[in-house]
Amino acid sequence: MTIEEAEPVRPAARSGGARLSMRTRRALWVWGFLALPILFYSVIRFYPTLDAFRLSFTDWDLMSTPEFIGVENYARMFGDPHFWQVFRNTFAYLIIGTPISLVLAFTIAFFLDRVRFAHTFIRALYFLPFITTASAMAWVWRWFYQPAPTGAINSFLGQIGLTQIDFLKSTTWALPSIMATAIWAGLGFQIIIFMAGLRAIPQTYYEAARIDGVGEWGILRKITLPLLKPTTVFLVVFASIGFLRIFDQVYNMTTNDPGGPLGSTKPLVLLIYQTAFSSYDMGYAAAQTVVLFTILLIVSLLQLWIMRDRA
Template sequence: MRKQRTLSRSRELWAYAFLAVPIVFYVVVRFYPSIFAFYLSLTDWDIVSRDKGFVGFENYARLFSDSVFRKTLFNTIRYVVVGLPASMFLGFVLAYNINKLTFGSSLYKTVFFMPYITSMVAVAWVWRWLYQPPPVGVFNNILVAIGLPSQQFLRSIGQAWISILVTTVWADLGFQMIILLAGLKGIPDEYYEAARIDGAGNMQILRKITLPLLKPTAIFLLISGTIRYLRIFTQVMNMTSQGDGGPLNSTKPLVLYIYDTAFKSFEMGYSAAMTVVLFFIILVITLIQMRVTRSEDQ
């Protein structure tokens, strides 16, 4: 009896021993800085000063009158609201059609999945060159060749964010497709057979069987995608001139503004305040989504 308890306890201790490493890592590298950011947001620390002057909620008050903060928050939300549905829809169209293929589907899967595993920096720079004005940019050269006016793309307030989003969706498609494809494969063939025998058409099958049974997959993609699109940074950093999120901040996501404020203007306190706000936004979104998923389980 006693021996057994010792054995199980020592097993447990070994488990703790192995888990200690990641725990220390998380505490030191993740949790401690996160909590520290809350404190920093109440100071006017400029990274090089020895003392961090306590300013109370001054940084938060400044957020309200900062039009760049509002603009970048809006941009971030716009990336999620426009980009995520677009990539999920296109991902579904791809998955739905590839799922029907009997021959060559792995070729298609590979082709569409490649961008996802390519480094975002490389993707961003290739697309940046594609968007260049003529005679360098391929897109503009095509437009000119077929007699259409050339477009400003990344140099235009209206087109720049869409151009960046197109690149993002293109790189993101493969992931959506693969996961949705797995979801489609998980739907038993019997359901389809039964529906066909009952005389259901393709649209009916799609609406009444495929889409409802894909819901758990879609929810997973929605949650992971929201977080991914909220964190858009690399593409804007690399596709705008010197990573300034321009023109006129029209492409700058909140994360890039936080980065610039912290590491270019060295206003650590103010950028920490923005981080805290972003933290609460993500927290609220996550809570809502957890709610939705939980009711799904029941």
């Protein structure tokens, strides 16, 4: 609409006999181009999303016709301790993973911003994991975490006389081990964004603060952090959604016992994947998807709201 208004209106007669005005034709062109992605998205994104809500009230194994069963899938889900375990795992990834990764990313970005020596090289090093295929990386870490003598970390621990850690084979350590990999993988991206945010803060503010005698800590608290807020909001939302949808790392690091041991690392997305494509219980999987969708929606809205209020 703004495009139409922005264009000065030209007399229709100028366009040599065409019946449509320039303005209308332009609008048609614009909508013509826009229609394609909109149509595409409606068919491959919005329609299946909406259809998932319908499917969540059915019993469907992909082969028979879906049978309407009301809220039975939801009742089954909320009564299933396994679902709640997965639910807790998912939130563990979110609640522990997001703050740790953001604090780490900010700290690194903050100091990296001041480093001049080999700056680009170090930045590239941090960014590398982000562009590496998640599955390849997960497999490398999976081998790092092996018991000695094959696992690098445990071999090192053994050499300096410390006890072995059962990383991926322990119900206590498996989730943190996988989370560490996920944090490491996303760190590069967050550092780059934080650094862009830091660079965007005008130097004059810092100069003024220094003249007024504000210390480094004061500058950080009163100038850098508040002015970085748009960047932080973006990264919090982005990282949260990432952790809520975690799948690649978990699946690839636990392929023998997906989400194990004893379901201690299984996130919601992996549960959905197994329900849908291993047990072919599409209706139940759709119900789980609806729950994930709702969580994502609530978490995103909540964060946007909280972060905006404090401005």
